Amino acid sequence: MHLPRFSLLLLPFLIIGTVQADEVQVAVAANFTAPIQAIAADFEKDTGHKLVAAYGATGQFYTQIKNGAPFEVFLAADDTTPARLESEGNTVKGSRFTYAIGTLALWSAKDGYVDDKGQVLKDNAYRHLSIANPKAAPYGLAATQVLDKLGLTSQVKSKIVEGQNITQAYQFASTGNAELGFVALSQVYKDGKLSSGSAWIVPAELHDPIKQDAVILDKGRDNPAAMALVDYLKGPKAAAIIQAYGYQR
Structure with a gap:
């Protein structure tokens, strides 16, 4: 039996049509907004899968995930929250890894x-200092650790303006509602230099390491796009973007 010629011509298109592109729902720590947007474009181009991201504070995402939110991959701002979800049976075991180590900046x-030694913080001539909520956002916790180490907690207590997450802490500073803000370096840094304003890159020894872990959540267990994203984040293209925004790997 011979297929008509037009059927043979259609075969390659039918085979190509069977390649399934999937969508992955990702909870992304607010500090990683710009890098993941850049990564998402390359990820879709290279794999055909689409990344749909929601941005927020890691602590708030934990609550949402426990309450059944439809996230399939979690890119946290710490390593403890993904580890906790793993221990509670909400993740695909073995999928957790550190995708970035964050840098705090004043x-x-x-x-x-802002001078390059952070002396402006000690001079105390400002009215407001923005930080992220330390109970929900690891960058906010790191900011409080820096203030403790420098012996400035009592001095600045009345000046602190607290954002729900690191994005809001950045917004307070970027609009001038706070003269200073503890932000993620990635929010003000690209391609090896500050994108605007002035900053003190906080020495890593002044706070606990901001290890940011990713994990596939239970809802992403059977989604090929979830595994593809985790693999992509470990690859060279994603690494180059992550480092361009001031993170370590």
Whole structure:
């Protein structure tokens, strides 16, 4: 039996059509907004899968995940929250890994306002200092650890403006509602330099390491796009983008 010629011509298109592109729902720590948007474009181009991201504080995502939110992959701002979800049976075991190590910065939207030693913090001539909620956002916790180490907690207590997450802490500083803000370096840094304002890159020894872990959640267990994303985050293209925003690997 011979297939008609037009049927033979259609065969390659039918085979190509069987390649299934999937969508993956990802909970992304707010500090990683810019990098994941850049990664998502390459991920879709290279794999055909689509990344759909929601951004917020790691602590809030934990609550949402426990309450049944439809996230399939979690990119946290710490390593303890994914580990906790893993111990509670909410993840695909063996999928957790550190995708980035974050850097904290003291930043002002004003050029020249922040010196490279952070002396402006000790000079106490500002009215407001923004930080993220330390109970929900690891960058906020790191900020409080820095203030403790420098002996400034009592001095700045009345000046702190607290954002729900690191994005809101950045917004307070970027709009001038706070002259200074503890932000993720990735929010103000790209391609090896500050994108705006002035900043003190906080020495890593002044706070606990901000190890950011990713994990496949139970809802992503059978989604090929979830595994593809985790693999992609470990690859060279994603690594280059992550490092361009001031993270370590």
